[in-house]
Amino acid sequence: MNSKTHSTLSPITVTSPLLPDLGEFTELLQDIWQRKWLTNNGHYHKQLETALAEYLGVPYISLFTNGTLPLITALQALNLTQGEVITTPYSFVATTHALIWNGLTPVFADVDPVWGNLDPAAVEAAITDRTVAIMPVHVYGNPCDTEALQRIADKHGLKIIYDAAHAFGVKQNGRSILEAGDMSTLSFHATKVYNTVEGGALVCQTAEMKQHIDQLRNFGFTGETEVEAAGINSKMDEIRAAYGLLNLQQVDSAIATRERVAKTYRNALAGIPGIRCLQDIPGVQHNYAYFPIYVDAATYGRTRDELYFHLKEHGILARRYFYPVIPDFAAYANSLSARAAHIPNARALANSVICLPMHHELNRGNAMKILSIISIQ
Numbered sequence: 001m002n003s004k005t006h007s008t009l010s011p012i013t014v015t016s017p018l019l020p021d022l023g024e025f026t027e028l029l030q031d032i033w034q035r036k037w038l039t040n041n042g043h044y045h046k047q048l049e050t051a052l053a054e055y056l057g058v059p060y061i062s063l064f065t066n067g068t069l070p071l072i073t074a075l076q077a078l079n080l081t082q083g084e085v086i087t088t089p090y091s092f093v094a095t096t097h098a099l100i101w102n103g104l105t106p107v108f109a110d111v112d113p114v115w116g117n118l119d120p121a122a123v124e125a126a127i128t129d130r131t132v133a134i135m136p137v138h139v140y141g142n143p144c145d146t147e148a149l150q151r152i153a154d155k156h157g158l159k160i161i162y163d164a165a166h167a168f169g170v171k172q173n174g175r176s177i178l179e180a181g182d183m184s185t186l187s188f189h190a191t192k193v194y195n196t197v198e199g200g201a202l203v204c205q206t207a208e209m210k211q212h213i214d215q216l217r218n219f220g221f222t223g224e225t226e227v228e229a230a231g232i233n234s235k236m237d238e239i240r241a242a243y244g245l246l247n248l249q250q251v252d253s254a255i256a257t258r259e260r261v262a263k264t265y266r267n268a269l270a271g272i273p274g275i276r277c278l279q280d281i282p283g284v285q286h287n288y289a290y291f292p293i294y295v296d297a298a299t300y301g302r303t304r305d306e307l308y309f310h311l312k313e314h315g316i317l318a319r320r321y322f323y324p325v326i327p328d329f330a331a332y333a334n335s336l337s338a339r340a341a342h343i344p345n346a347r348a349l350a351n352s353v354i355c356l357p358m359h360h361e362l363n364r365g366n367a368m369k370i371l372s373i374i375s376i377q
């Protein structure tokens with residue numbers, strides 16, 4: 001690529017937030033101003049919970065201020081505050097942090113070598129008499145082997161909390177994958193397929209559990225003067241709920257654009273030796289949250305990091321999600337289960353992955369620019 005072409009490229013970020021129409025948002029803000037009810041289960045909060053339950057096809061959902069607090073609260077709601085939880089080393093740090101904040105010991109099991117989701121056989125091998133739960137992640141929104149994980153959980157009497165931060169709207173055989181396990185959490189961070197600026201949610205299976213979760217996210221209050229558990233404040237406010245209602249109207253169109261970008265990427269990458277990407281899974285309705293590629297340096301002729309920085313030099317701000325693996329962060333350095341030999345697949349993925357830009361504003365032209373940089377060795 002010559003320097004002239006290089007300079008014509010403006011920076012392309014890994015993602016770009018889905019924004020509601022400013023005029024429509026202003027109207028809702030005016031309404032909130034009139035109501036003078038800003039948070040704590042307000043008008044727009046109730047509307048968004050109802051709308052999301054319907055859109056996602058789940059029985060009960062509770063809104064949160066981000067995607068980390070529902071992870072922490074799910075463990076509290078299930079009384080999981082001591083013992084070991086088997087989890088994935090190949091995720092965003094929030095997954096493991098939630099265990100630490102509950103006094104639980106993370107035990108890292110390896111992932112499958114293609115999708116990066118927890119390998120059920122590795123999970124079963126990691127079970128001890130201290131294991132209380134499994135916390136898998138639907139990495140990039142691709143469903144875990146939920147049936148195999150449930151069989152293991154049932155056999156050993158374990159709870160499963162799915163970190164479904166990436167899996168907004170994903171369905172398998174017509175059913176929401178948020179129905180799997182005991183609970184699932186979502187992130188509505190600005191970088192996600194669907195966002196409320198910051199935000200998140202916890203999906204559960206019964207009205208009683210939703211009531212308990214709703215109390216926990218409001219300091220544990222069960223009545224005006226009663227507190228039955230040491231809850232926290234993680235309530236979504238009216239402004240973000242209104243923003244979220246507007247974004248819900250356009251999320252399908254955003255996902256459709258992402259799907260077109262994924263097709264463009266896949267078609268072109270098929271012709272580049274040494275670059276692997278993921279394909280759609282039959283029976284799964286994907287959300288195209290991320291577009292990971294995996295670099296085989298020997299075949300491609302450049303290492304992952306060389307390609308990553310090469311893209312950066314050309315204004316393509318891709319990300320290495322999820323590098324390094326969580327046990328390699330200093331915070332987890334003392335975890336015995338983090339030894340390298342236990343997680344070879346996670347390490348191989350973390351050392352070869354680049355997530356290419358993927359969002360609703362990325363047109364075919366941008367995608368082709370990115371592909372041309374990758375294809376020139």
Ligand code: T4K
Nearest residue numbers: 013015016017066067068092094095165187188189190191
């Ligand atoms: N579980 C999993 C599996 C997760 O992936 C996450 C979060 C969580 C739990 C926790 O959910 P939250 O508590 O965050 O709701 C980002 C996000 O901060 C994080 O939400 C996400 N996962 C993670 C995978 O990625 P960073 O540090 O890479 O994001 P940041 O802020 O550098 O943004 C990346 C790019 O996005 C920027 O270079 C440009 C673009 N961007 C970003 C923001 C914030 C925008 O264009 N506009 C923006 O407002 O972590």
